[in-house]
Amino acid sequence: MSTVADVMPGTTPRWLRPVLTYAIAAIALVIYPLIVPDFWAFQIGAQSLFLGVIALSLMFLGGYGGMVSLAQMTIAGVAGYLVAIIGGNSLNFGPAWPWWAAVPIAIAGGTLAATLVGVIAVRTAGIYTIMITIAIAMAFFYLAQQNYTLFNGHSGFASILPPHVFGIDWRTPIAFYFLSLLVAVLSYALVLYLSRSTFGIALQGIRDNARRMRALGFNVTAHRVAAYAMAGFIASFGGVLLVWFNSRISPGTVDTGPIFDILVIAVLGGMRRPIGPFVGAVIFVLLENFAIDFIDRERFNTLIGLCFLAIVLFSPDGVLGLWDRLTVLIDRAGAANRMLQRPIGNADRTQPAATGRPIPGRR
Amino acid sequence: MRRNLLGGVMVLAVAAGVLFAADARAQDSLKIGVLATFEGPFAILGEDSLRGATMAFKEHNMMAGGKKLEIITGSSDATPEAAIKAARKLVEQDKVDILIGPLSGDEGIAMRDYAKTQPQVTFINGTSAAEPTTLVDPAPNFFRFTSNGVQWMAGLGSYVYETKGYKKVVTIGEDYSYPYTQVKGFMIEFCKAGGHVVDKFWTPLGTKDYSSVVASIPDDIDAIYVALGGADAINFLTQYQQAGGTKPLIGGSITVDQSVLSSKGKRRDYLIGTPSAGPLADNWDDPKWKAFVAAYKQSDAKAFNSPTLFSHGYYIEATAMIQALDAVNGDLSDGHKKFRDALSTEVVDTPTGKVHLDHNRNAIASEFLTEIAAGEDGNLYNKVIKVIPDVNATLGVPEDEYKKTGQPSRDAPACP
Numbered sequence: 008m009s010t011v012a013d014v015m016p017g018t019t020p021r022w023l024r025p026v027l028t029y030a031i032a033a034i035a036l037v038i039y040p041l042i043v044p045d046f047w048a049f050q051i052g053a054q055s056l057f058l059g060v061i062a063l064s065l066m067f068l069g070g071y072g073g074m075v076s077l078a079q080m081t082i083a084g085v086a087g088y089l090v091a092i093i094g095g096n097s098l099n100f101g102p103a104w105p106w107w108a109a110v111p112i113a114i115a116g117g118t119l120a121a122t123l124v125g126v127i128a129v130r131t132a133g134i135y136t137i138m139i140t141i142a143i144a145m146a147f148f149y150l151a152q153q154n155y156t157l158f159n160g161h162s163g164f165a166s167i168l169p170p171h172v173f174g175i176d177w178r179t180p181i182a183f184y185f186l187s188l189l190v191a192v193l194s195y196a197l198v199l200y201l202s203r204s205t206f207g208i209a210l211q212g213i214r215d216n217a218r219r220m221r222a223l224g225f226n227v228t229a230h231r232v233a234a235y236a237m238a239g240f241i242a243s244f245g246g247v248l249l250v251w252f253n254s255r256i257s258p259g260t261v262d263t264g265p266i267f268d269i270l271v272i273a274v275l276g277g278m279r280r281p282i283g284p285f286v287g288a289v290i291f292v293l294l295e296n297f298a299i300d301f302i303d304r305e306r307f308n309t310l311i312g313l314c315f316l317a318i319v320l321f322s323p324d325g326v327l328g329l330w331d332r333l334t335v336l337i338d339r340a341g342a343a344n345r346m347l348q349r350p351i352g353n354a355d356r357t358q359p360a361a362t363g364r365p366i367p368g369r370r
Numbered sequence: 371m372r373r374n375l376l377g378g379v380m381v382l383a384v385a386a387g388v389l390f391a392a393d394a395r396a397q398d399s400l401k402i403g404v405l406a407t408f409e410g411p412f413a414i415l416g417e418d419s420l421r422g423a424t425m426a427f428k429e430h431n432m433m434a435g436g437k438k439l440e441i442i443t444g445s446s447d448a449t450p451e452a453a454i455k456a457a458r459k460l461v462e463q464d465k466v467d468i469l470i471g472p473l474s475g476d477e478g479i480a481m482r483d484y485a486k487t488q489p490q491v492t493f494i495n496g497t498s499a500a501e502p503t504t505l506v507d508p509a510p511n512f513f514r515f516t517s518n519g520v521q522w523m524a525g526l527g528s529y530v531y532e533t534k535g536y537k538k539v540v541t542i543g544e545d546y547s548y549p550y551t552q553v554k555g556f557m558i559e560f561c562k563a564g565g566h567v568v569d570k571f572w573t574p575l576g577t578k579d580y581s582s583v584v585a586s587i588p589d590d591i592d593a594i595y596v597a598l599g600g601a602d603a604i605n606f607l608t609q610y611q612q613a614g615g616t617k618p619l620i621g622g623s624i625t626v627d628q629s630v631l632s633s634k635g636k637r638r639d640y641l642i643g644t645p646s647a648g649p650l651a652d653n654w655d656d657p658k659w660k661a662f663v664a665a666y667k668q669s670d671a672k673a674f675n676s677p678t679l680f681s682h683g684y685y686i687e688a689t690a691m692i693q694a695l696d697a698v699n700g701d702l703s704d705g706h707k708k709f710r711d712a713l714s715t716e717v718v719d720t721p722t723g724k725v726h727l728d729h730n731r732n733a734i735a736s737e738f739l740t741e742i743a744a745g746e747d748g749n750l751y752n753k754v755i756k757v758i759p760d761v762n763a764t765l766g767v768p769e770d771e772y773k774k775t776g777q778p779s780r781d782a783p784a785c786p
Contacts (some may be wrong), residue, residue, distance in 0.1 A: 045462060046462035162547065163576060166483075259452075299443065299445055
């Protein structure tokens with residue numbers, strides 16, 4: 008750590024910092040699947056990425072739009088079911104069109120479904136939005152479970168695999184990881200771009216004070232419905248990856264458990280910034296896979312629950328909030344440390360060195 | 371900011387190193403994965419299945435073929451997705467040599483497909499009993515020493531037609547592969563004998579309200595065949611009785627399980643005399659079975675009055691695995707070839723009779739025709755009517771001919 012500080016002293020230009028952060032993150036994300044076993048690339052890496060994408064759609068709605076929708080997994084499920092039905096499955100049900108037809112239809116279908124959810128839910132706020140979106144999600148779950156003509160009921164569809172394109176089998180762990188990474192990066196960039204666009208700023212304005220925005224002449228309802236559609240578009244991509252990952256889809260995919268998992272992931276990571284859902288997804292997937300190794304098998308869900316509880320209790324804005332606070336603390340300590348190391352005489356003797364006041368502009 | 375990021379990366383790297391280090395292992399031990407449902411609607415059954423597997427491991431002092439057995443458990447919630455995720459972790463991360471599981475029907479079918487992608491690992495079934503797992507496109511490295519849901523029904527169809535005199539029945543079962551398999555097993559004999567199944571009701575797993583089903587049960591039938599499990603069975607039986615239903619019942623293998631029989635309520639008297647069939651019977655008068663029941667009750671303070679189908683099944687699978695490992699001295703170095711040959715050809719002496727495998731690696735085993743009776747202590751139990759030895763996956767019919775009846779589903783077979 009000290010070497011980095013030596014090479015890049017505190018005088019690094021401000022604009023360079025995000026560039027450096029992104030560069031390090033990009034290198035790490037690209038190298039990661041090449042150095043870890045397949046299990047880590049596929050089940051941990053790829054799964055975190057596409058769950059992060061679905062949770063990102065919720066973060067976009069909740070963080071920028073102030074609308075917490077529990078139907079995001081349902082939207083992903085709609086897209087997943089469309090891929091399964093249109094793109095071919097083990098039951099030979101549906102037209103079995105190639106992926107370049109099935110995937111766009113699935114994304115369009117998911118976006119359309121999300122728009123409809125938006126139209127229904129848009130006039131509610133707070134807990135009522137949660138109630139109405141969960142009602143829609145449950146309705147879809149029961150429809151999928153009991154309908155045999157289209158959804159094939161409880162069993163759903165199996166053998167839904169990603170295509171071979173450019174001579175690559177996208178189902179192999181590393182290829183699937185990079186496919187998920189591509190989708191994740193594009194979704195992340197899209198959300199980042201949207202948040203700074205006129206639309207995104209207006210949406211945040213509506214979140215903060217809908218009445219004032221209306222008075223300024225903005226069409227609040229249209230903005231909110233558009234936000235639902237946009238979030239649905241993102242969640243649909245996650246849904247397509249989800250169904251390819253499991254190679255199957257059944258009503259269990261859109262049951263209450265997975266629906267709440269998405270909320271947990273978003274809250275865990277933090278709803279303030281688009282990176283939050285991905286951080287949350289990594290923690291969620293790691294806990295889901297490894298908690299059983301650390302504790303009695305009857306209790307491992309309790310351990311998962313306690314971890315979530317601890318994070319939410321100590322940091323209402325998720326792991327990102329913890330990270331921010333930690334950064335402040337370390338910066339303070341670092342600043343104090345530097346002051347102590349200054350040669351005596353040069354030090355500003357009027358300022359007590361060890362109190363560790365934050366240095367303005369250092370964050 | 372970047373310093374902290376770098377610090378974070380280093381922490382992650384160390385953590386990853388610790389996790390990957392789990393790969394290193396000694397040559398004198400074998401890693402065995404046990405996959406069951408420790409969550410979801412079958413959580414209690416999953417616990418009991420682990421009880422059974424543990425009994426087998428402890429009986430052999432956690433050793434097989436001269437090597438120490440290292441047990442790693444994986445949990446599913448009875449959905450195929452969760453089962454495959456847990457299996458993937460056990461196989462690809464924990465690097466188990468042999469995987470025992472899963473517990474329920476749809477999971478088994480998914481596991482068959484997963485097994486084909488992992489030829490270096492040997493998969494031994496838990497208690498999953500869907501027929502297609504071994505009869506349709508079987509995996510060469512998947513072995514099932516517990517018979518399937520069709521075999522469990524052996525003898526029941528002709529018994530209720532001839533002895534009980536039931537000519538017309540309706541069936542009710544949960545809407546997934548295992549109850550389809552059970553209904554098929556019942557109907558094969560029942561239809562052949564001349565009986566009619568006038569209607570079939572399929573309800574989602576975990577249904578609480580059966581009033582619409584109860585209301586649509588016709589009056590001119592002789593009995594109701596019930597292939598529900600656990601809480602579903604209790605809910606249906608209670609609601610059917612409260613609605614004034616009086617038709618006699620015929621039970622599926624897990625419908626008359628101890629978890630249902632030990633529940634309190636008026637339906638207890640009503641259940642007495644209900645015929646059923648399955649891979650075990652509570653009061654079988656066989657010394658090996660009695661010893662097994664005694665050992666089961668001692669194994670755990672939370673054990674049931676008598677072993678359930680799940681502890682029994684996992685016990686048999688684990689025993690079969692240990693016996694084959696002993697036969698090859700724990701040598702898996704030839705890509706499991708000798709071990710798999712041993713599994714395919716061995717005869718396992720289980721508490722419920724001798725078991726061996728057919729060419730699809732599915733068990734040929736004894737099945738029990740039973741009737742519910744009340745014991746002296748007031749507890750209900752399954753009384754043996756008849757033991758049917760050597761039941762195979764096609765119930766004695768040649769395989770080509772048998773496959774013409776089609777895979778078990780909501781509509782197949784039919785004899786209205």
